[in-house]
Amino acid sequence: xxxxxxxxxxxxxxxxxxxxSGDKEMVETKEAKHQSLIxxxxxxxxxxxxxxxxxxxxxxxNDLKELGKILKSKCGVGGSVKDNQIIIQGDFKEKIAEIxxxxxxxxxxx
Numbered sequence: 001x002x003x004x005x006x007x008x009x010x011x012x013x014x015x016x017x018x019x020x021s022g023d024k025e026m027v028e029t030k031e032a033k034h035q036s037l038i039x040x041x042x043x044x045x046x047x048x049x050x051x052x053x054x055x056x057x058x059x060x061x062n063d064l065k066e067l068g069k070i071l072k073s074k075c076g077v078g079g080s081v082k083d084n085q086i087i088i089q090g091d092f093k094e095k096i097a098e099i100x101x102x103x104x105x106x107x108x109x110x
Contacts, residue, residue, distance in 0.1 A: 029059025032104035039097045040110035051079075052093050054086040054100075074099055 038055045054071070057064050061081075068086040072079045075095060079088040088096060097107045 027058070027060045029063040033106075035059075036106040036108065037100055038108050038110050039093055039100070041091055041093050049089075050091045052088040052091065052096055054088070054096065055084070057084065057086070071096055071099060 035058055036056055038053075040053050040055070041050055042053050043050045054068075057067065064084065064086065065081050068079060068081040068088075071086060071088055075088055075090070075092045077089045077092070079086065081087070093109060097109055100107045
């Protein structure tokens, strides 16, 4: 039986309660040719430093992190994956769009 704390439940008086995990479902990742990613440049709330944002990925978080790792490696810079977007440090909009196109993704420059 799962622990109640795994489901953000502290206490219940219902003896028949069965906890559910609604947000722990795995999302299936679409193939690259069926995804349209938006590549944009952003410097808001970053103290004037530019970052390249990749948005629109449909799939599970592990695949998104793997794509982020590949892009960081090919650009030779740091970055992170947050809120279903990949953040690459620096202005690499054109280079990342080309890498994604070569990998089979549809890309839009914003």
